[in-house]
Amino acid sequence: MKKIFCSIVILALAFGIPAAAQEPEPETKPAPLTMASGDKPFELAFQIGASGFGGLAIGGIDFIGGVNATLMYPIGDLFYAGIRPGLHYVYKEDTDFETTWFHPDVIFQVNFLHDPVRVYLIAYGGFAVALDGDLYPGIAHGFSAGGGVGVSWRAKGPWGLFAELGFRYGSASLEQSMLVRDASGNPQCVPNPDDECLEYIREDVTRDFELTAFTINIGVVYEP
């Protein structure tokens, strides 16, 4: 996968050697390069978190839990934009199946405070898929979106902690071919003039998945 880096190093060396031959050795390690504004290194921030909530039973959801990872790109000091692939397992008491949601969200943050404590509003959303984790016929496509408020704390160094309270709504649907059953639950045969049952009646149905949930998201943050 990363064979190329071997080549990059060699190439880098190839370019680096002539340059080193022409220039005197620097006495000290050069300072890190910075943005034009000169006050902050221009790097992505990274978060990994675990989110969950239980007992509120909004939308029939008894429990929700999951993980997420975030790559954020600072736009000035005030905004972060990035992506947040996340996964949520949802347990509903009133249905026969459990659902797992996967949402590769796009996120946008507005920061009100900065180091060492950052307070932010966050909005997220985008394409989402839902899976019936019990019987897997394929994925239901849809969307999800939400928002929340969070706080991130960093003491010394790039590592820190964050916590968010958020709300998410999602909707997805799946076309599925299902057997037609009678009142007793038995499959129905395709009518045959000879009264033989050689095939069963199927119909295409649309299964809808809905997600309405509060989540508390807690994890670590890495902001170089």
Added chain:
Amino acid sequence: MRRGRSAVWLLVLLVAVPMGAGAQEVEAASGEEEGLWGKYTNYWDKILERVMDMDLYGASAQLPKGIFKFKVDYNMRRAVGRFDNHRVRTDMIPPIEFGEPDNPLLAINLGASGEGGGVTMQFSYGITDALDFYFELPFQYMDVQMRPKVVAMDPLAVAMINSNIRQHAPPGYPEIDPNWFDGSRVKERFKNEAAAWFLRYLPRLGRPSMGDPDNYPDKLGPGKSFITDGLVLADINTGFSWNYYRDKRISAALCARVFFPTGRIADPMNSLMLATGPGLDQGVGSFGMGFTQWYDVRVFRYKHWVDIIIGVELTMAYFFKSHRRYPDFPEPTGDGNALLDMLDAERNYFPDMHDLTGKTFEYTPGVGVDALLQIGVSSLIFDVGLGIGYSYAQEPEFNADWRFEQMVRGLEMAAAGHYEVLRFAAGFNLIPFYIPLSIHYQYEKNIGGRNTLIFDRNHWITVEGFLPTVF
């Protein structure tokens, strides 16, 4: 088309970014080349100097901190057969024979063939110099046919089937024409007629039909095809890789990943594994986790220009249990049962499973283990590698009705298997020309195996692009 557009975007970004904030800094730092091209090359020289100090080599190397990588992998392959349980090359699905192998009462070739490939897009980012995060979107395309053929039918069986049809089947039900056969072998010009009769008769034996017996292309014969509508999503996976040890000679890294069941599994009414059609799974159908361990030994280094590296890659994947649906099994008819009493008295291939219709079974995919030993030589622009790979797939676990499990195992499509491949890889990168792209080609050849498909024309083309986000 998509790859080309990506490359253009990458170049636009790379050119545009140094014109902004980063370029001002570079220009201020020293009396370096001016102008757009000068700024661009200075920008890359600085990044490469930083990478140079890290002395990266081998597959265990991670992206340096702040580097974003975009990779597109294109693979094409054609299934040409199968290694059976005794490592002997056979058809994709073993022929089904009833009676004596030398003089079978009935022999059927399920006529499976196909080709396909995939496009994998991977996005990765160097969180620290030793730790990467990646996200992979795999897509597949496939064109698989299942065109069953009756290879042989004993004249006694023909007479008995026709007699059963006359006694038990509805009036006017089509019989087998003895003129289709030369002895017990099906004549070439009647192979489609014989196959159509068999497909029409199959539901009477308690199995779903494998195609429309009345409408089919003459060239291929009756059966089913499975052609994806362009590229379809397979199982998305994401994870972290960590280069936890590195010195001048030895480097080791570990990758941990999770798989999401985003790829469809085949419809049980059209599944190659269940011999109900040519449909193939595009994913595993359940969540999974996997690990890859890399070891690189740099056995030779000529200054900074040439490296010879022996690499070992070990991969393991485990997927959790899921539920799957049984196919819709009709109940065997009277004449069907009479025929099965003669052909398959033990009902190994044709058990009556109509009571399973609409129900589900538990399926746990087997653990997969891969190992690759490769030796590679890298020079300034080009690199080549030669490797030998071994892949093992454990038998999946069925928690299903015993009749169904016996039938699936009898088809040998869900058995433990392994295969060995020879791999040749070569590539070049465009960084000497200040284009942050590399292009690699790889070819794999099956050299052996057991209970596994054989592929030829197994070509891979990989394009990688790099975008530093630290200026």
